[in-house]
Amino acid sequence: MADTDKNVAIDVEQALLDPGSVFDTPEAVVAxxxxxxxxxxEVLRRWEYDASESAVATEEGxxxx
Numbered sequence: 001m002a003d004t005d006k007n008v009a010i011d012v013e014q015a016l017l018d019p020g021s022v023f024d025t026p027e028a029v030v031a032x033x034x035x036x037x038x039x040x041x042e043v044l045r046r047w048e049y050d051a052s053e054s055a056v057a058t059e060e061g062x063x064x065x
Contacts, residue, residue, distance in 0.1 A: 010034050012043075019047040 010032055015022040022043075023029050029043050 012039055015039075015043045016046055019043050019050070 011022060012035065015029075015035075019026075019029065023032070026044055026047055029035070029040050029047070032040065035043070
């Protein structure tokens with residue numbers, strides 16, 4: 001997971017594919033000084049989408065991690 005240092009280099013492509021693998025929390029995305037506002041928005045949107053998809057799968061009884 002990403003260091004809490006605001007200036008740490010971040011793999012933006014990985015963050016867009018799997019935000020949880022790069023950041024501990026959505027708040028860490030907001031605190032990341034090396035991301036632009038637009039990048040932060042895109043990462044947070046992806047995180048929200050993933051959470052939504054996971055919730056739907058759970059509701060439909062699909063196994064998952």
